[in-house]
Amino acid sequence: MKMPRLVKLTAVLSGLGLSFAIHAQQEIRIGVIYPLTGSGAAVGGELRNAVEMAADIINNGAAGIPDLPFSAGKGLPNLKGAKIKLIFADHQANPQTGATEAERLISQEHVVAIVGAYNSAVTATASRVAERAGIPFLNAESSSASLTQRNFKWFFRTTPHDDLFVRNAFEFLKELEAKKGIKPGNLVSLNENGLWGTETTKLQAKLAPEFKFNLVKQISYSAKTTELTSEVQSLKAANPNVVLQSSYTPDAILSIKTYKELGFNPDMILANDAGFSDSDFQKTLGKDADYVISRDVWALDLASRNPLIKQVNDLYFSRYKINFTGNSSRSFTGLMVLADAINRAGSTTPEAIRTALSQTNIAGKNLIMPWKGVRFDETGQNVLGSGILVQMIKGKYQTVWPFEMASQEVVWPMPKWDQRK
């Protein structure tokens, strides 16, 4: 039988292509979707740096960090030393854009997996696109609890979620009473009104009675607001001891300024990460940021318990002149976990990566997080993660809870504004 010319040509060409693929070092294309412009751009830039450094360590190595997987810098050993190539996409903190960009990464950039997307609302839409396309989506920073309650098959989350974090805050308040003899008193909540803030509001309403606390008022506000006068007046009127607060960066800054201006003096502001963990929060407010307690997943002083944390942070600092934050350390970890799975899969087919992800079992000592490790349950949630509480003391967040991990005794109550130096 005579083969048509075109088919013959195609066969030859594809044969050539195949041999190229075998000889040339394979490149593993991973989509990374973050808010690189718009209101979330400050955080987005940090996250981008973190994953770029992770990829660089995997591809080119990092001396003197033997406990970190892939630090030899030979790419992914089970894939003949394949290098990681990150394809960045910008979702501008917009869920719609997030979905479109995920679509583009999958259909045009042919990524084998996606990492992202920081904002919970965007993670929700972007991961839905990945789910439909059958591409693994690894989320390292979004804490909205509902993300892993959707029965998704392709969604994995390394960070602990809000249910746990919000619960941590109440556990802390209980322990404060039991172990330190400090009675926390009445609580109020001030949360932004996006997906994340709204879920936190609901959860706090549910948990407060469970822990036998009196949650006297719940206020929600738009993160894009120009002023918080009436919010703070309402808080003042409620006269609470503790404010549970969930804010992004500009509104977190605005709130502290308004507290000070209107002389609102709660015993403590117990913040829920995000804006309060952004390094701009401290840089901008200076000493007015002091004494705030925020839940976090990471603090530099944890290095005293795990040398790996200091080694990796030193490397990060030498590159970007800034320390890791709870956000960037989690993004770094996210890419490392994904690389570990792709390596174990020994393949770049989505199904193989998904299976490898679901069998992930990384020990805590190989992570820069204060976690017991990484292992996903059937919903894709890492069950070995946990949060910490940190307090801003002289411009630095210090771990104050769990008490056995604390590097600093908790300062309670925070001094009134007019009594601060």
Place this chain on the structure above:
Amino acid sequence: MTFEIFFQTLASGILMGLIYALVAIGLTLIFGVMDIVNFAHGEFLMLGMYSSFWLFSLYALDPLLTLPLTALMLFSFGVLLYRLLIVRIINAPMLSQIFTTFGIMILLRGVAQFLWKPDFRTIENSAVSGSIKLLGLQLGEPQLVAGLGAVLITSAVYFFLNRTRLGAALEATASDKEAARLMGIDSHKMFSLAWGIGAACAGAAGALLATFFPIFPDVGANFILMAFVVVNLGGFGSVTGAFWAGILVGVIQVMGGLLLGPQYKTAVVLVIFLGVLMFRPQGLMGKA
């Protein structure tokens, strides 16, 4: 709710409203004279804030001191923008005009982010900081000064428009381009003047805001929605209208928040806004 909280909140609302007014005046001026909606107006504000910030952090010059310089820079920027771009779309379809100013908005945001990074910055320890007790009310000094500055600048613009020959020429162009041209008024000169003054007002508002509001490339977005509402509410093209509407919006926002719950504060403003549009579509002080 006590008396104190009521008046405290009222005062905060008025001060915020004055800033809205100052932002809106520039916007309404440009629209009044040229019938072009400037979507990049929030970005003028942002440029004003950054100008104050850099003059402060590089040369330790206080934002209030450099306000005239900032306003002048923005004035030149506005004129330049008009000469380079806007002049080409004066007679273009409205959609082209919208996309042009919208494009400028996106470009300016992008440039700001590229040049100055997306970080949040603030001016610490400016000449005015902290708060003072006035008639039993705790008022932020920067806000107080900003409010006062807004009143002064608005009055100056008002005076210019109503008491000077140049201002009269501008008003004449606003009310009838053709007739004004027949009277020997150079409409291009008037248009670039409108862009200059409009941008300068936004720049001045930025300088006043810079003493107490975080500075970042997207900051304009937080203010522009309210500025549009103010322009509409006050009546397109009416400077006095924008002034009173600005105060009104500021007060409604905080009082609505205080009385009905903070989550409704923007909704209250917009509902009242819709009401005004239904019964008085030309705005409170606009010409029918």
